[in-house]
Amino acid sequence: MSTANKSKYTAEDIVALEGLEPVRKRPGMYIGGVGSAGLHHLVWEILVNAVDEAMNGHATEIIVTLHKDSRTVSVSDNGRGIPVDKHPKTKTSALEMVLTLLHAGGKFEGKNYKTSGGLHGVGASAVNALSKQLIAVVRRDGEQYKMEFSQGKPITNLQKAKGTFRGSGTTITFTPDPTIFPKTEFNSDTIRQRLEVTSFLHRGVRVTYHDETTGNKVTYFHENGIVDYLGKVITERGASTIHDQAFTVFKEGDERIELALKWTESTDEHVRSYVNGIPTGSGGTHENGFRAGLGKAVRNFIETHNLTPRGVKFSPEDIREGLVAIVSVFVAEPQFQGQTKD
Known part of the structure; x- marks a missing residue:
């Protein structure tokens, strides 16, 4: 082969993406893809920030609206509101920082959030990068502030509204960028189902969903939390339970553990697990530990009360046959596989 045909490969060919360019160049790394799951992941990223405020006792209400264009x-939320004062390093408002810089947020040192679903300081800025338009409105200290962005870049300065405003909180309104997503219409039922589960996992938090495409508005509020969730899952599965009272564990401390389980006449097991309110469909150490602990507890009970039939050995699968369980843990430093937190 002639060396004359070989392309040159020099330092000039090395590209360093800056700001939010990596998100727009490789969105799959941040939201899992640009299909329906990735599109809805934009909502989950903003939602988790509102939930984090509620999880740490700073908010009691979350409102999600799907606007008439369905896009x-x-x-x-009625939390503390994203800070708007200037950061000493960047000399820009904290609001602009968290929406335009990767790995910028208040959840790294554990001082403002004991536990959180948002961990990397990436979610909100990734949503901003992948949005045709994003508008942030913040209410703090009797004032209201607004800032607009497009494709991750500010298109207005931080604007302070005239007058005095009651309450505090943050509202993020965004429209996905059609140059990134082949389809930008959200599925209303997908959003509604996620919000209902959120209300189960964070008992006492009022979650309202307003679907302007249909005019429907629903509010979820579950004081019994995952116990109510367990009942809903069993009903949806159409399984008959073999005992009335659910087995529950609620343990508060540095880490919070919530368990609710029942056995049914079904032949399979069904476990839904969550960490800091994030669904962990692929399982994890929390789910493995639950299964191991449950098997040990049941075997100990059987042996202590001499309930083992002669010549019969129970396998872990036998013990879990027909089990329906909700496992929800809250920890300070969860280890997820990536930004999509599978």
């Missing part, structure tokens, strides 16, 4: 979503 625009607003997520609002």
Whole structure:
């Protein structure tokens, strides 16, 4: 082969993406893809920030709105509101920082959030990068501030509204970028189902969903948390339970553990697990530990009360046959596989 045909490969060919360019160049790394799952992941990223405020006792209400165009979503909470004062390093507002810089946020040192679903300081800025338009409205200290962005870049300065405003919180309204996503219409039922589960996992938090495409509005509020969730899952599965009272564990401390389980007449097991309110469909050490602990507890009970039939050995699978369980843990430093937190 002639060396004359070989292309040159020099330092000039090395590209360093800056700001939010990596997100727009490789969105799959941040939201899992640009299909339906990735599109809805934008909503989950903004939602988890609102939930983090509630999880740490700073908010009691979350409102999610699917607007009439079915392509625009607003997520609002009555938490503390994203800080708007200037950061000493960047000399820009903290609001602009968290929406335009990767790995910028208040959840790294554990001082403002004991536990959180948002961990990497990436979610909100990734949503901003992948949005045709994003509008952030913050209410703090009797003031209201607004800033607009497009494709991750500010298109207005931080604007302070005239007058005095009651309450505090953050509202993020965004429209996905059609140059990134082949389809930008959200599925209303997908959003509604996620919000209902959120209300189960964070008992006492009021979650409202307003679907402007149909005019429907629903509010979820579950004081019994995952116990109510367990009943809903069993009903949906159409399984008959073999005992009335659910077995529950609620343990508070540095880490919070919530378990609710029942055995049914079904032949399979069904476990739904969560870490800091994030669904862990692929399982994890929390789910493995639950299964191991449950098997040990049941075997100990059987042996202590001499309930083992002669010549019969129970396998872990036998013990879990027909089990339906909700496992929800809250820890300070969860280890997820990536930004999509599978």
